[in-house]
Amino acid sequence: MIKTREFKEHNYRAIWYNGKTIRIALNPDKPITELDYPEFYDVKITGYCEGECPWCYMDSKKTDSHYENIIQKIKGYFGSMTKNQRPFQVAIGGGEPTDHPDFIESLKTFKELGIEPNYTTNGMWVDSDNNIEILAATKKYCGGVAVSCHPHLSWKRVAKILWSQDAKLNFHIIISDKPSIDYFKEIYDEWNKSVDYFVLLPYGNQGRAEEKDIDWEYLLKVLPDDHSKIAFGANFYSYLIQGNHNIKVSLYEPEIMSKFLDLEDMGLYKSSFNLMERI
Structure with missing residues (x-):
């Protein structure tokens, strides 16, 4: 289409x-x-997550709640837009979005609005009671899935299942110190023939994440010569514009084409990495 x-x-x-x-x-x-109506939205539908990642920039916990009335909120917000105003696609997240009882219905709702739904997951749903339903909905409605490759979670199982179902697969990998970069390289060497993009996200001192330095120079040494499957999170922009590399960089500043929407209170932000400046 x-x-x-x-x-x-x-x-x-x-x-x-x-x-x-x-x-x-x-x-x-x-x-x-900068677009008043961006072409891409990150949409948060829950604060709940069982991953307990110590660096979670959203500070998501298994004691947090799922957001209420998300289908009505999606229809009210995006359904009120003209077709020209509606984004091309959204990335549904949280928390862990697949745990929300209305997750599958949210995929269907976006698709019916002519908006391509994608989602980010830690992959723990592979052991859930409704894993077959989630996989079927992914295949029916989704453009792609981003799997968070956190070293303390068994994400490889869900990645192999998604790949076997011909899902468009991306990996999200947190980058900070030398061990985290070596971990990325191991994943890249194993999965580069199966994954569409490896999205490198700079470790950020937000949520419950403690401050860490990013070893940019070492990352440049480790990066493969072919960058066609490497994507950088928006917060890497300040590193990329330094120009001490051969990586192609967008002419446009990050977030002029995208926004972050929190369905809990319908708060709109330039980015999920900056929740102090509500639009």
Whole structure:
């Protein structure tokens, strides 16, 4: 399915097909400016998570609650937009989104609105009572799944199952010190023929995460020569623009094409990494 969007006031036109977005500046001599209606939303549907990651930047816990009335909220927020205003796709997260009792219905709702749903998961649902239903809904409705490759969780099982079902598979990997970078390299060497993108996320001092340094120079040494399957989280932008590398960098600052929506109170933010500046 091909989808298009255009905002002349932002010098912006985009074409979306099969998970890929092509952006066109209407006036090639001017930049595309920040969109009032972004082409991508991160959507938080729960604070609940059993992973207990010590570095969780959302501070998600198994004592947290699932958000209420998420289907009505999704329909009310995105359903009120015109087709041109609606995003191409969303990434559903939390917490662990698959634990929400309305998770599957949320995938279906976004799909019916003409918005491609994706989700991020720790993969622990592989042992849940409704794992067959989640897998079937993933295959029916989802564009892709991002698996968080945390070393204390058994994420490989769910990754192998998703791959066997031809799911578009991405890996999210936290980058900080040398051991974390070596861990990424091990994962890359094992999985690079099976995964669409390895998304490297810089460790952030947010939520319950303690402060850590990021060994950028070592990461540059370890990165494979072929960067075609490497994607960098928005908070790596300040490192990337330093220019001491051969990595291709977007002309646009992070988050001018995306936003973070918290369905608990319908708070809209530029990013899930900055919850102090509500829009």
